[in-house]
Amino acid sequence: MGQTIIDTANHIAGYAARAARVKVVAAYPITPQTTIVEKIAEFVENREMDAEYIRVESEHSAMVACIGAAATGVRTFTATSAHGLALMHEALHWAAGSRLPIVMAVVNRAMGAPWSIWPDLSDSLSQRDTGWIQFYCADNQEVFDTIIQAYKLCEDERVFLPAMVCLEGFILSHTYTPAKIPDQEKIDAYLPAYKSGWTLDVDRPCSHANLVSPEWYMEFRYMIQEAMDNAKRLIPQIDKEYGKRFGSEYGGLVEKYKCEDADLIMVTMGTMGSDAKLAVDKLRKEGQKVGSARVRVYRPFPVEEIMKLAENTHILATIDRHISFGMEGFLASETKASLFNQKDRPLIAGFIAGLGGRDVTSETIEKVAKKSLKCMKEGKVEKETEWVDLRE
């Protein structure tokens, strides 16, 4: 049965850490993440959670403390945003390279300078190549469900990688909506106690992460790539099984909405996916065959799903809440890269929107859709990347 609560995505992330019976939490404050670790502090101090809570002196130390704890064989959790995540960067590589299934909530926030506390995805997308699995959520319920699913996935011996569960600051982090919290026994049955792949063990002494010569290094990297491929296979299965048990399903790697017969598919990530659905409904009423594909898992990137989507459509419009300066948004680049070897590939129009918290509504997405439909009719995309709602 569980219970339905009305709370912010940040607090709900805290509920998820509690439900996952996390044993060590390392925490450092940063807006807009802070209320996650505040909620967890409350749970630990009133003994609703049997966990060690390490109040570290930086995000770098937060990640390293999680690495130390996970290496000692317990389930770990932390959360951060923007500059905190950037400070962790080095340790993110170390966590993935050490094959430790740490789960971290990333409350997306734009990077400075100049200072911004509002959302875009440039913080987590900049961590693309660290070997972390990356999930992007569209609502508060999905934040809870994805954190639980992330432990299930990361602790699978075919994966043993860490994961970020990303949610946009303020749009989700501080917004109250209802969410279902399943009964603890059901979560326990779904997510048994953590069984580590390796630990610092006095009875089986070993040096971990010591120097590796060129003779071996590449194989260790290849194993991470294999683990990512395994994750790509497992995520849809995990999502389906979770849906059967708890009632919510998100389409695995990509949440598709009215894509079957669509001439135009809007490709988005995060909360834009929800606004895209509204825009699709409106445009469908006007007779336009439009669909929405929300990339829920960015690493591993759902290449095959993108290829399938592209088979029967004329144009894809990617909307990035991110810019790789000097190029375009990552979602645009990677969508294009996924389709390069495909026959009869569709046109792809790239849009940049919502940086630093600039509002993106269903109307914004409608506008993008109409521009893309025009490209479709003309049979060409003249501007590779268009910035939406930019001041003149």
Added chain:
Amino acid sequence: MVTVKELPKEEYLLKGHAACAGCGPAISLRLLFKALGNKIIMVVPACCTTVIQGPYPYTSSAVPLQNILFESTGAAASGITAALRQRKLEDITVVGWAGDGGTVDIGIQALSGAAERGTNFIYVCYDNEAYGNTGMQRSGATPYGAWTTTTPSGKRERKKDMPLIMAAHRIPYVATACTSYPMDFVNKLRKAKGIKGTKYIHLLAPCPTGWRYDTSKTVELGRLAVQTGMWVLYEIEDGKFRLNSPSDRLVDKSKRKPIKEYFGLQGRFRGLSEEDVERIRKWLDEDWEHYRKLAGNSVSDQALYGKI
């Protein structure tokens, strides 16, 4: 007090390790294992021991060892001790083993955080007074006047006083040690093992490669460092400062050997001018006056009148 005869025969620093000939840190690491036994978890950041332990798939450590990022020994230890507490394995001792760069420079934040949080572990800084692993660059622990590859004409600043910085964290145990006084080091480790909370030991570990002296003279160099008063053996237990032997007999500066004996054996001090030496002498007197005050009159009087 443990004597040399009571040290265990077991070796946990295995043969074939990759330390330089005459490496002070390697001598002391072997003793650390003997002092603490094999129910320990080592946390090692980037430092000479990254190389000394040997490359994958080999290791010269017979105890579990976690290699970790340069600046993060304290944080890793906090994570490990938290997990051990959750797993009810608190009889395992967690040991941070880091060089001077990884301690007094890049690692000071994580170490300070761990100490402030009261992380239950022993942290040993093995100090060879420069970044040895990268080929001898200046660190915050390099002494005034010393040649390094980034101070070719000698460092112009003084050595950072890390043990007293750690003492300012009000942790239960701070001590200094030196490779050349093995039983002093062993007994300090044994004592630290029995204390709950953060324990910090700052070990001066002579380095023939970086200090530019003959590899047979490591023990002699460490002794000279102490006998000249350039390095001081002491411990601070629950805030109480105590000079240890033989430093406790050197409060009277006439008992100390001339510092030039220490400098003369090392190529790194070749560039010292008479003015430099005079400046160092003056600082040394000031430092010793500070230690005398910390130790309190009773201890220094004993030392002065040779009653110990």
